[in-house]
Amino acid sequence: MSDFETAGASTAAVPVAGVAGDSVAHAQLKKVKKQKVLLMGKSGSGKSSMRSIIFSNYLARDTRRLGATIDIDLSHVKFLGNLTLNLWDCGGQEAFMENYLSQQRAHVFSNVGVLIYVFDIESRDVERDLATYVNIISALVQYSREAKVFVLIHKMDLIQPTTREETFERRAAVVRRKTAEAVGIMHKQKPEQLQPPPPVDIDLQLFATSIWDQSLYKAWASIIHDLVPNLSIIETQLTSLGIAIDADEILLFERTSFLVVSKWTSREGERNPYGDRFERMSNILKSWKHTCSKYTGTPRNAEQFSDFEYKMGATFSMFATKFTTNTYILVCMPPGEARFNSAKLNVAAARPWFKFLDGPVVPPAGQGQMFVGTPTTGYGGEAGVGLSEG
């Protein structure tokens, strides 16, 4: 029995407290946010490949055709309508790197929100790669000391599965040490300062990645997670919805990248032993989208599916459906036809309350609230029972 039912909610309609119907929450919504994201690393390390897979619907094998990036390839990726990623894909050939660190230094490293640095695990000149990395971190600290740093130890598919974890940990330890060194160099470069500069506490996260599996989605979901505006409101609303429909898990995906923007998991759902299920779902849904495109002849970037249902007998049910203009939602729940149908109706009813994900904020008119019925009340008879008007 869910907490929801335990609370004695046996009526057809139950207001979900504190969600978007609450005008205070809407007043707190933040407006459009721009983030400068630097994508750097040695030439051939895989920067443009991952960018093309995540944001341009490339298949992993398509990346073999990519040419080396000349200077900086600048793209503006609209994410969820209210976040724009200014993605600076910086060609990694030595001459370009030297140029970023000298003539273009201020231009490249100012106002950076996130630096994603990619190391090719198979590189033959590790010392040189690390020396370049130290120089890049020094420049970043000089111009954007608040920036977050994500280091991707990439092409892990080329390492034997049995030694992958150990290889990653060893390389990660070296990168952490070099990052600390880079910050130290910055301090030494300013002896003329009377006051010692404040300590730089670099926000560094490391991931083992490959374009050939779901690890890429895990890393990129973490990168965008902290950038998404209004995350706490999204999380509050997903929690309310999840509890109300008695789900085990809800995932919210951005529609083009299929990166998980936010998720909610019930106590029961937390017992799921597959810790990588989120990025696996991103990978599966995106592959499925490609397959739909192939067999329907629709362009890869077009919307190919609006609904995906899966009922696994007495084990579980799930559906993934188009939610708002910029998102898909996936709901996983215990089996049962009434519960399934009720959840689908409730998700549809909740849609207007997540409209803020699509861009400029328009608070819902009137005093409406997101109402939902319990899974036990069902919706078989009167359509819209328990749904209020917004």
Ligand SMILES: Nc1nc2c(ncn2[C@@H]2O[C@H](COP(=O)(O)OP(=O)(O)OP(=O)(O)O)[C@@H](O)[C@H]2O)c(=O)[nH]1
């Ligand atoms: N095995 C393997 N190959 C990869 C992976 N990621 C990218 N590649 C390959 O690496 C090659 C170079 O990739 P790019 O993305 O063009 O490299 P880049 O970092 O953008 O290079 P520059 O633009 O010159 O800086 C391509 O042939 C990709 O298919 C990976 O995870 N595993």
Ligand SMILES: [Mg+2]
């Ligand atoms: Mg490139």
